[in-house]
Amino acid sequence: MGRVAYKLKIPASSANIGPGFDVLGIGLQLYLEIKVTIDEEVDTSSDEHHCIIQYEGEGQDKVPLQSNRNLVTMTALYVLRTRGIEKFPPGTHLNINNPIPLGRGLGSSAAAIVGGVLLANEIGGLQMSKERMMDYCLMIERHPDNLAAAMLGGFVGSYLNELPPGEDDAKNISMEAILPVAGKTPSENYSRDQPPKDIGVYVKYKWNPKIKCIAVIPQFELSTDKARDALPAAYSRSDIVFNLQRLAILTTALTQEEVDHKLIFEAMKDKLHQPYRASLIPGLTNVLTSVTPETFPSVCGICLSGAGPTILCLATSEFETIAKEIISIFSKEGIVCDWNLLDVAYDGISKEEC
Numbered sequence: 001m002g003r004v005a006y007k008l009k010i011p012a013s014s015a016n017i018g019p020g021f022d023v024l025g026i027g028l029q030l031y032l033e034i035k036v037t038i039d040e041e042v043d044t045s046s047d048e049h050h051c052i053i054q055y056e057g058e059g060q061d062k063v064p065l066q067s068n069r070n071l072v073t074m075t076a077l078y079v080l081r082t083r084g085i086e087k088f089p090p091g092t093h094l095n096i097n098n099p100i101p102l103g104r105g106l107g108s109s110a111a112a113i114v115g116g117v118l119l120a121n122e123i124g125g126l127q128m129s130k131e132r133m134m135d136y137c138l139m140i141e142r143h144p145d146n147l148a149a150a151m152l153g154g155f156v157g158s159y160l161n162e163l164p165p166g167e168d169d170a171k172n173i174s175m176e177a178i179l180p181v182a183g184k185t186p187s188e189n190y191s192r193d194q195p196p197k198d199i200g201v202y203v204k205y206k207w208n209p210k211i212k213c214i215a216v217i218p219q220f221e222l223s224t225d226k227a228r229d230a231l232p233a234a235y236s237r238s239d240i241v242f243n244l245q246r247l248a249i250l251t252t253a254l255t256q257e258e259v260d261h262k263l264i265f266e267a268m269k270d271k272l273h274q275p276y277r278a279s280l281i282p283g284l285t286n287v288l289t290s291v292t293p294e295t296f297p298s299v300c301g302i303c304l305s306g307a308g309p310t311i312l313c314l315a316t317s318e319f320e321t322i323a324k325e326i327i328s329i330f331s332k333e334g335i336v337c338d339w340n341l342l343d344v345a346y347d348g349i350s351k352e353e354c
Helices: 069-080 109-125 132-142 144-152 167-172 224-229 238-252 261-267 273-279 284-290 317-332
Strands: 003-015 026-038 051-057 094-098 155-160 202-206 212-218 298-304 311-314 335-340 350-353
Touching: 003 109, 003 144, 026 109, 026 144, 026 212, 026 238, 026 335, 051 069, 069 094, 069 109, 069 132, 094 109, 109 132, 109 144, 132 144, 132 202, 144 202, 212 284, 212 317, 224 273, 238 261, 261 298, 273 284, 273 298, 284 298, 284 317, 311 317, 317 335
Parallel strands: 051 094
Antiparallel strands: 003 026, 003 350, 026 094, 026 155, 155 202, 212 311, 212 335, 298 311
């Protein structure tokens, strides 16, 4: 085979956009990059799956480098196993560069999962469509909003299909069978079945390119599990209707040629998750009520990114001024923040030859 080299790019993502809890996501131009080199003359026998990993960027002191522990390679191995391939080709080397903050609501886990499925698709020559690759992603992470935004790019709505009898059993496969625990899960328990087809449905909306995304990133992690535990078991009818009404408006308001800042701002409001997560993110309530089109005319909307703690503010100008205001509010709570101005990643995943 000789030497093969290429780079895979997977965008960060922001989910739960405004009223679109577990529904709406945006791909962002901040990319997980995986440089893949396969050279049969390079000895990779020190890894049981013949894959040597180098990692730089966010969380480089935390991310495991063994192929049976790293989320990217564990995901890839799951996909390959379902096609009868147990290991990477000898001489496989991955150089992973990740600028996406971990545990901050910018889709770092989704990017790793999408990256792993894409890696398997390329290494195995599987020639899967993006939609088929999404089926594999959804076997690992059952919430499609971040995954679809990373895979497909752009501004995306999604939902899970109700699968027919028999295929519906796939959702009951244990995560340990899909991503085996190193040194614990017997190989006979590994899942080798291909997932059902069309687990999810995805729609890409248009996006007004005048609208940019300000991501203000507090310097602390918030686990998705902890953020989900803060949510109630049931909601009032009035709160559900509140979100549904705004969701119906938002997906069109963000596409209109003339940006209607006040309409978008109102349509970005939420009552299903942000009020309940405010106690986990000091300063959140103040941020959401202080940064408005009245205080900053270029503001379109503001919300938690994913489960937080990152704040996503949509605006048409005044980007640095808005970011500094949000950072100032958090600083009063003793929270230090970074910020980034991001455009929408319209195309999702990509591959570049090296």
